[in-house]
Amino acid sequence: MEDSDKAKLKAFGDRVRELRLQMTPPLSQEKLALVSGLARSYLGDIERGNRNIAILNIHRLAEALKIEPARLLEPPTQKSGE
């Protein structure tokens, strides 16, 4: 996979993580996985930028995070450590 593609997936993962932690109270990966219906391991892969996630799962995450799906494709304001 091209570096630019990896960067796009990582930016999406950072954005999911950022929005997850901005919830009140902040959500754990387990909780977000439960609410969104996605597998916890899959969510972990998404946040690490290892998944080319499709639109229906983007909608599921948005619903669980109580935001418009478009907001998930905005660039993260913070980058995670890795």
Place this chain on the structure above:
Amino acid sequence: MEDSDKAKLKAFGDRVRELRLQMTPPLSQEKLALVSGLARSYLGDIERGNRNIAILNIHRLAEALKIEPARLLEPPTQKSGE
């Protein structure tokens, strides 16, 4: 596939079509497929709401339409005929 999922894919397809036709000059499906690197038949499927498109292809479409990827996940302002 659930009706609500079909509706989400159709909304995305309508949004792509709407933005494609709002370009100056409006782009044909052939031209958008060429510029984005996606197959013309795949793009037709996307606009008909038959594809659960993944994020890297959303980025390719956004680049070809010269917009931010998030704008592609905004609801369409017009619904296509079907």
